[in-house]
Amino acid sequence: MVSYLHALQDxxxxxxxxxxxxLARLLSLPHLPDHFGTVASSALFFWAVQLVSPYxxxxxxxxxxxxxxxxxxxxxVRVVSVAHVLVMxxxxxxxxxxxxxxxxxxxxxxEAVGSLGSVANGYVYFLWDTFESILGKGDIGxxxxxxxxxxxxxxxxxxxxxxxxxxxxxxxxxxxxLNIHWFLDKTGRTGxxxxxxxxxxxxxxxxxxxxxxxxxxxxxxxxxxxDVRGQVSSIGLISVxxxxxxxxxxxxxxxxxxxxxLKKRFAGKRKKSE
Numbered sequence: 001m002v003s004y005l006h007a008l009q010d011x012x013x014x015x016x017x018x019x020x021x022x023l024a025r026l027l028s029l030p031h032l033p034d035h036f037g038t039v040a041s042s043a044l045f046f047w048a049v050q051l052v053s054p055y056x057x058x059x060x061x062x063x064x065x066x067x068x069x070x071x072x073x074x075x076x077v078r079v080v081s082v083a084h085v086l087v088m089x090x091x092x093x094x095x096x097x098x099x100x101x102x103x104x105x106x107x108x109x110x111e112a113v114g115s116l117g118s119v120a121n122g123y124v125y126f127l128w129d130t131f132e133s134i135l136g137k138g139d140i141g142x143x144x145x146x147x148x149x150x151x152x153x154x155x156x157x158x159x160x161x162x163x164x165x166x167x168x169x170x171x172x173x174x175x176x177x178l179n180i181h182w183f184l185d186k187t188g189r190t191g192x193x194x195x196x197x198x199x200x201x202x203x204x205x206x207x208x209x210x211x212x213x214x215x216x217x218x219x220x221x222x223x224x225x226x227d228v229r230g231q232v233s234s235i236g237l238i239s240v241x242x243x244x245x246x247x248x249x250x251x252x253x254x255x256x257x258x259x260x261x262l263k264k265r266f267a268g269k270r271k272k273s274e
Contacts, residue, residue, distance in 0.1 A: 029157035038118035088120040095166035109159040117156040152243035177202035210251040
């Protein structure tokens, strides 16, 4: 299976090379063509997961059939989100230890982070997530998140700030707990012990990786941007900086909303039990 996927990526890379070269030249992304096959195969994979999900969901949950159509659609979107995290985490681990990135945080490059970017960053998942949020009339916060992620991760193939890509993507460690919380809600297990435990893990992980670790990585990122301010265009610095600030503000906004929602939910359950 792995060899088949690699062969598919190579076939797509060769076939799509003529289309990727003008785009790479237009956006000044010289490393993009070498990874365009991974971009395409990853896009096909996420699309396939979403297509298969409606057939699998009724088999794993009886309550799925009773959900409104819009909620069923969100179910499949969250399944893709889970698949994204599962695919991405091993690639993040591999990219974190690359010496070329550690030596040069601004302009360092390694093929592993190129593959990670192709699977997990703007050209596949965040772009897909943005369109899904718009077409599905989702939360405006998720639309902003997708656009800000595109602005932050697009320079990866220049290469620029590739060092920070796997570190920023560690934010997604909280995503499985968020999706589990949602699935428990939709399968009639709201307020149970499992959701309580998951809620603690969700808030703890979100606070640790998105707020605390996120602030630390953002500080390092802005130090790097300041150090290379004479070597990068103002537009490049501003887009990356604003994208990062936006993502951090969204994380704080979502954290406050989650705390308020969990307090309200479990307080209401205690009143009913009394």
